[in-house]
């Protein structure tokens with residue numbers, strides 16, 4: 001009897017672990033990017049970008065990546081690929097934006113480096129005012 005109860009508990013734990021293993025990535029994939037503000041412009045503190053290479057934002061209902069280039073300043077680019085609209089991802093190690101759908105690559109100015117994208121990523125205006133970064 002004890003052995004049977006133990007095996008039932010182990011099977012339940014294994015089932016829950018398996019369920020979590022499949023659900024967690026799905027939930028992370030479907031959850032929206034961090035939305036910092038609403039309206040035409042988004043303002044964040046410079047401190048929010050310290051020690052971080054990039055930050056995903058929503059500006060005017062457009063997914064935007066804000067890239068911290070260290071001493072070379074900050075750039076903001078639309079994450080919407082100009083090929084078929086997939087969301088590009090910033091690769092810190094490669095210092096490029098890469099589209100996961102058809103492997104288009106963009107430099108940090110948004111220009112096409114490789115792949116089928118017909119034009120550059122849309123550049124988003126960035127203004128530095130004191131301790132604030134204004135995007136949009």
Ligand code: FES
Nearest residue numbers: 081083084099102
């Ligand atoms: Fe980005 Fe096709 S959608 S390369």
